[in-house]
Amino acid sequence: MWTNWAGTERADTPVSRPSSIAELQQVVAQRHSLRVVGAGHSFTPIVAGGDRILDLSGLDLPTLGEVGNDRAWVNANARLRDLSPKLAERGLAFRNLGDINAQSLAGAVSTATHGTGRDLPCLAAEITAAKLIGADGDILSTDDIPLEMIQVALGMLGVLTEAQISVVPKYNLHRRVRLAALEDSLASMHQNWADNRNFEFFCIPFSGKTVEIRHDLTDAPESRAPRDLDMIAVKVLKLARNTGRVSGGLRTALLRLLTLAQSDEDYVGESWRVLCSDRRIRFNEMEYHLPPEFAADVLHEVLTRLHRDHKDIYFPIEVRQTAGDTACLSPFQGGPRISVAIHTDAAEDHRRYFDALEPLFVEAGGRPHWGKMHSLSYKELSGLYPDFDRFCALREQLDPKGKFLTPALARLFQP
Ligand SMILES: Cc1cc2nc3c(=O)[nH]c(=O)nc-3n(C[C@H](O)[C@H](O)[C@H](O)COP(=O)(O)OP(=O)(O)OC[C@H]3O[C@@H](n4cnc5c(N)ncnc54)[C@H](O)[C@@H]3O)c2cc1C
Numbered sequence: 585m586w587t588n589w590a591g592t593e594r595a596d597t598p599v600s601r602p603s604s605i606a607e608l609q610q611v612v613a614q615r616h617s618l619r620v621v622g623a624g625h626s627f628t629p630i631v632a633g634g635d636r637i638l639d640l641s642g643l644d645l646p647t648l649g650e651v652g653n654d655r656a657w658v659n660a661n662a663r664l665r666d667l668s669p670k671l672a673e674r675g676l677a678f679r680n681l682g683d684i685n686a687q688s689l690a691g692a693v694s695t696a697t698h699g700t701g702r703d704l705p706c707l708a709a710e711i712t713a714a715k716l717i718g719a720d721g722d723i724l725s726t727d728d729i730p731l732e733m734i735q736v737a738l739g740m741l742g743v744l745t746e747a748q749i750s751v752v753p754k755y756n757l758h759r760r761v762r763l764a765a766l767e768d769s770l771a772s773m774h775q776n777w778a779d780n781r782n783f784e785f786f787c788i789p790f791s792g793k794t795v796e797i798r799h800d801l802t803d804a805p806e807s808r809a810p811r812d813l814d815m816i817a818v819k820v821l822k823l824a825r826n827t828g829r830v831s832g833g834l835r836t837a838l839l840r841l842l843t844l845a846q847s848d849e850d851y852v853g854e855s856w857r858v859l860c861s862d863r864r865i866r867f868n869e870m871e872y873h874l875p876p877e878f879a880a881d882v883l884h885e886v887l888t889r890l891h892r893d894h895k896d897i898y899f900p901i902e903v904r905q906t907a908g909d910t911a912c913l914s915p916f917q918g919g920p921r922i923s924v925a926i927h928t929d930a931a932e933d934h935r936r937y938f939d940a941l942e943p944l945f946v947e948a949g950g951r952p953h954w955g956k957m958h959s960l961s962y963k964e965l966s967g968l969y970p971d972f973d974r975f976c977a978l979r980e981q982l983d984p985k986g987k988f989l990t991p992a993l994a995r996l997f998q999p
Pocket residue numbers: 589590619620621622623624625626627630631640660661681682683684686687688689690691692693694695696697698699738739740742743744745863953954955956
């Protein structure tokens with residue numbers, strides 16, 4: 585039985601694990617429908633639902649292919665955490681990365697996975713060329729399909745095998761983490777994105793505090809990273825929530841203790857090691873990418889509703905910014921967006937909280953993260969992307985029998 589990372593998506597369909605491109609072509613050319621899986625870290629039904637799951641982790645391709653000064657061909661199904669050290673051996677690095685690096689490159693770009701940084705685009709925008717296997721089993725490339733269609737495609741145009749990515753000389757980052765007052769973080773967020781290469785903040789529910797994280801380029805040598813205490817912090821937040829069910833005052837007291845115990849971080853490390861963490865506590869997530877001018881108002885309302893109606897929530901709200909790009913299905917297509925992510929314990933019901941807040945994101949013209957929970961369908965999505973119908977027409981042309989289409993995806997990509 586296949587399940588995604590959060591345990592919310594399941595499939596008991598067979599899993600094919602081709603080891604060569606020829607074998608992959610044969611599997612794809614067969615009549616059954618199939619969906620490729622990367623690392624299974626998406627929260628939405630975008631992997632399960634076909635006759636078969638295709639796992640390409642054993643494909644016989646080198647992690648790195650041809651490497652230039654600012655471009656590198658890579659195995660598209662390699663994990664980001666394996667690509668970074670290989671690039672570093674050649675003096676290179678990803679321009680930016682998200683919170684984790686467990687994803688495969690293909691899985692990450694297919695849903696427009698992003699990090700944070702006003703001038704830094706999502707990973708899909710770093711794809712400059714690609715090779716893929718089309719629905720008939722043919723080998724296709726960006727000579728056959730426009731790049732801006734392939735960059736973010738949720739595995740619907742074909743199976744990515746190799747990708748050429750834009751890379752930068754490897755670099756160190758100076759990481760600074762500090763506690764701030766919620767109102768200060770909200771008031772200064774735009775300035776912080778202007779002042780720092782990477783800036784994000786986490787609003788800690790019911791505490792009036794945020795954790796602000798800054799990363800800036802430095803020539804300074806690496807220094808010792810402190811122990812990662814995120815997991816312990818989340819456990820204390822849960823404990824505070826549980827005690828709060830008995831006494832609201834106890835929750836406040838525990839949160840005050842937690843924020844007092846939160847120590848600042850200040851160290852230098854290699855970019856990919858500093859940007860990415862391990863996330864061991866399972867959660868569910870919804871994330872919307874908002875036009876920057878509406879983000880502050882939406883955040884105020886989100887926090888008001890959270891504090892008024894959702895006392896059970898203890899996961900922080902994450903706020904990031906990503907630069908615009910030109911990929912047709914990229915939520916950042918056309919300009920920068922501020923991303924607001926809400927989370928719940930994977931073992932607890934997320935619906936009441938997510939359903940209550942989603943209309944705020946939608947009303948502000950937010951676009952949902954393709955890999956995170958949302959309730960939109962074709963009708964709403966087609967209004968959010970100028971090239972949506974062009975993408976849908978191309979999908980129909982390349983895959984007329986719907987080999988890569990499941991009922992869940994048809995809800996999003998068919999009128
Ligand atoms: C703990 C955690 C932290 C996260 N942090 C971030 C973050 O910081 N920023 C962010 O933006 N997102 C984040 N995400 C979401 C995650 O990055 C995306 O959901 C991403 O798509 C997952 O990559 P994956 O390799 O697991 O792909 P999967 O979830 O397995 O697949 C995603 C999509 O890619 C398609 N696909 C996979 N391989 C191929 C291929 N070879 N060819 C064509 N299509 C393919 C699949 O069919 C599917 O449609 C996080 C998720 C988790 C669980």
